[in-house]
Amino acid sequence: MAVTFGSGERDVExxxxxxxxxxxxxxxxxxxxxxxxxxxxxxxxxxxYALTVDGYFYAQAVLHSDLRKDAPRLLRKWRxxxxxxxxxxxxxxxxxxxxxxxxHLWQGGSVRKRSADGSExxxxxxxxxxxxxxxxxxxxxxxxxxxxxxxxxxxEIRVRELGxxxxxxxIAAICEDVDVMLMASxxxxxxxVASAGSRLLFPMKRGARRxxxxxxxxxxxxxxxxxxxxxxxxxxxEVPTEKKYHFSSDGVRSASTDLSLYRxxxxxxxxxxxxxxxxxxxxxxxxxxxxxxxxxxxxxxxxDGLWYHLLKNANSATVRSxxxxxxxxxxxxxxxxxxxxxxxxxxxxxxxxxxCVLEQRLSLHCAIDVAPDGSGAVLTVPTCSVQQGALSxxxxxxxxxxxxxxxxxxxxxx
Numbered sequence: 001m002a003v004t005f006g007s008g009e010r011d012v013e014x015x016x017x018x019x020x021x022x023x024x025x026x027x028x029x030x031x032x033x034x035x036x037x038x039x040x041x042x043x044x045x046x047x048x049y050a051l052t053v054d055g056y057f058y059a060q061a062v063l064h065s066d067l068r069k070d071a072p073r074l075l076r077k078w079r080x081x082x083x084x085x086x087x088x089x090x091x092x093x094x095x096x097x098x099x100x101x102x103x104h105l106w107q108g109g110s111v112r113k114r115s116a117d118g119s120e121x122x123x124x125x126x127x128x129x130x131x132x133x134x135x136x137x138x139x140x141x142x143x144x145x146x147x148x149x150x151x152x153x154x155x156e157i158r159v160r161e162l163g164x165x166x167x168x169x170x171i172a173a174i175c176e177d178v179d180v181m182l183m184a185s186x187x188x189x190x191x192x193v194a195s196a197g198s199r200l201l202f203p204m205k206r207g208a209r210r211x212x213x214x215x216x217x218x219x220x221x222x223x224x225x226x227x228x229x230x231x232x233x234x235x236x237x238e239v240p241t242e243k244k245y246h247f248s249s250d251g252v253r254s255a256s257t258d259l260s261l262y263r264x265x266x267x268x269x270x271x272x273x274x275x276x277x278x279x280x281x282x283x284x285x286x287x288x289x290x291x292x293x294x295x296x297x298x299x300x301x302x303x304d305g306l307w308y309h310l311l312k313n314a315n316s317a318t319v320r321s322x323x324x325x326x327x328x329x330x331x332x333x334x335x336x337x338x339x340x341x342x343x344x345x346x347x348x349x350x351x352x353x354x355x356c357v358l359e360q361r362l363s364l365h366c367a368i369d370v371a372p373d374g375s376g377a378v379l380t381v382p383t384c385s386v387q388q389g390a391l392s393x394x395x396x397x398x399x400x401x402x403x404x405x406x407x408x409x410x411x412x413x414x
Contacts, residue, residue, distance in 0.1 A: 022054050022056075022057070023051045023052070023053060023054040023055075023096075024051070024052050024053045024054055025052075028053065028054065028057060028058050028061060028062065029062070031052055031053040031054070031058075032053050032058055032062075032089065032092060033088075033148075034049070034052045034053065035148065036049055036141065036144045036145045036148050037049065037141075037145070038141070038142060038145040040138075040141055041138055043128075043129045043133070043134050043137055046095070046137050046138070046140075046141045047099045047102070047137075049095075049141070050095045050096045050098070050099035051096070051099060053092065053096060054096075055067050055092070055093045055095075055096030055097060055100075056068070056096075056100075058093065059093060067093055067096070067097055068097075070093075071093075071094065071097040071101075074086075074090055074093065074094040074097070075094065075097075075098075077090070078091075078094055078140070083143070086143070086147070087147060087151065088144065088147035088148055088150075088151045091140065091143050091144045091147055092144060094140065095137075095140055095141070095144060098137070098140075102129070102133075106128055106129070167304070167350070168350075168352070168367055171272075171306055171352050171354075171367075172352075172365055172400070173227070174220070174223050174224065174227065175306075175308060175352075175354040175356075175363070175365060176363070176402060177223040177226070177227065178216065178219050178220050178223050178308070178356070179356045179363050179402070181198055181200070181219045181222065181223070182215060182216065182219060182310065182356060182358060183358060183361060184198070185198060185200045185201065185202060185215065185219070186202055186209075186211075186358045186359075188201065189201045189202040189209050190209065198219065198222065200215060200218060200219065202215060211278055211279070211310060211311075211312040211358065212278045212279075212310075213258070213276035213277055213278045213310065215310070216276045216278065216308055216310050217237065217258060217259060217276050220259060220274065220276070220308065221235060221237065221259065224261070231264050232263070232264055233261060233262070233263065233264070234261070234262045234263075234264065234267060235259055235260065235261050235262065236259070236260050236262070236270075237258065237259050238256045238257075238258070239256060239257045239259070239260040239270065239273070240254045240255075240256055241254050241255045241256065241257060241297055241301055242269070242301060242302060243300055243301060243342055243344055244342070245293075245296070245297070245300075245341045245342045246340075246341055246342065247293055247341060255293075255297055257270070257273045257274070257275065257297060257301070258274055258275050258276045259273075259274040259276070260272065260273050260274065260303075261274070269302070269303070270301075270303045271303050271304070272303055272304050272305065272306060273297070273298060273301055273303055273304075273305045273306070274305070274306045274307075274308065275294045275295075275297070275298060275305070275306070275307050275308070276308050276309075276310070277290075277291065277294070277307070277308070277309045277310070278309070278310040278311070278312075279310075279311065279312075280311055280314070280318045280321065280322055281318075281321045281322050281324075281325045288325060288328075288329075291325055291326070291329055292329040292332070292333065293341065294307075295307070295326070295329040295330060295333060296329075296333050296338055296340075296341045296342065298349075298351055299330075299333055299334060299338060299346050299347065299349070299351075299370065299377075300338060300341075300342050300344050300346070300347060301347065302347055303349070304349045304350045304351065304352075305349065305350075305351040305352070306351070306352045306353075306354065307326075307351065307352070307353045307354065308354045308356070309322065309353070309354065309355045309356070310356050310358070311355065311356065311357045311358065312357075312358050312359060313357065313358065313359040313360065314357045314359075314360055314384075314391050315384075315386055315391070316384045316385050316386050316391070317384075318384075319355060319357070319364065319382060319384050319391075319393075320381055320382065320383070320384055322355065323353075323355075323379055323381050323382065324381060326353060326379055327378055327379055327381070330370075330377040330378060330379070331377060331378060333346070333377075334346050334370060334374030334375075334377035335374055336374075345372060346370060346371075346372055346373075346374055346377075347370075347372065348369075348370065348371055348372050349369075349370055350367055350368070350369050350370070351367065351368055351370060352365070352366070352367040353365070353366050353367070353368075353379060357391065360390065360391040361403065362391060362393075362401065362402070362403050363401070363402045364382065364393065364396070364399045364400070364401055364402075365399065365400040365401075365402065366379055366380070366397075366398050366399045366400065379398070379399075380397030380398045380399065381397070382394075382395060382396050382397055382399050383395035
């Protein structure tokens with residue numbers, strides 16, 4: 001999902017559209033990310049904002065859940081120790097549900113209530129919010145504003161800052177965009193949805209859908225096209241490396257990078273090299289060698305790097321073993337084995353690793369700073385488990401974990 005920012009009431013533009021719903025404009029994804037107002041203190045103002053999206057439709061169309069059934073869990077989380085961990089979408093859906101509940105319950109009058117002993121009494125209903133309600137709703141609105149600031153500005157992309165303080169945010173935003181489109185295309189390919197944000201399919205291969213880096217490469221380029229402002233950022237594919245490597249018996253020669261980004265101020269030299277890979281670690285040592293070769297390029301080339309890895313599915317060992325493979329390659333190469341491939345030293349740089357798991361609708365994202373002496377070339381290994389068929393990241397360490405309910409599932413359509 002490509003995102004830019006403006007100054008209007010609804011200032012998020014997406015390349016994925018889901019139409020429907022009784023409330024809001026009907027463009028569900030755009031409505032969800034309507035900018036909240038931290039100055040809203042009156043309950044009716046907060047409830048007006050609540051109705052800028054149809055939370056019931058969003059939950060059904062995007063999350064494939066029933067908000068009416070899920071709302072009590074969200075309310076318990078809000079009123080318990082889990083409040084600080086709630087994401088923007090959760091908070092937004094909770095506010096919508098509370099508005100709808102108030103609409104039906106704050107009508108005055110009374111309702112018959114039966115006691116445990118069988119007696120009945122008429123209990124008066126609220127005709128409006130009391131002080132506790134108003135205070136709680138103001139706190140909820142402030143939490144929504146804070147979450148919006150935290151989760152959306154990282155997509156406020158200005159390419160001229162790539163390589164500066166905003167580089168991490170730029171890379172994270174592009175990777176999340178690609179996650180969204182990949183998951184939507186995967187759902188489309190399996191007939192789970194009627195349409196997606198693009199027409200890309202995962203093709204059949206011997207009776208099953210092939211998952212490869214080719215789909216990632218295409219959608220990554222699509223994300224760049226959608227988000228980059230004219231005249232600021234360019235890209236090229238299968239880019240010859242600036243250095244020469246000894247990767248085969250053919251001698252020393254230029255290798256290639258899957259995709260490279262360029263600033264408008266320097267169209268000759270990349271500012272970011274990107275490598276795409278798919279599938280998990282296997283017993284085939286050739287796979288390990290391919291990984292080592294591509295990480296060697298990221299370490300030796302002058303610019304920063306990004307490694308985007310796509311997995312169809314994962315169990316408790318898949319992600320751990322993949323990160324361990326990355327670490328083996330990083331430690332060996334940065335520790336002197338880079339000479340196996342090139343007569344050059346490690347370049348000081350920042351390398352970002354991103355892992356997307358399609359079926360689990362989950363991604364992990366981490367960046368490391370590698371020094372010329374090789375220090376810093378190690379990733380924390382996440383601890384994972386599977387609970388009721390769902391992959392759980394128990395200890396993420398430095399990895400940022402993004403789940404479908406907060407981001408990637410936004411491309412889904414019923």
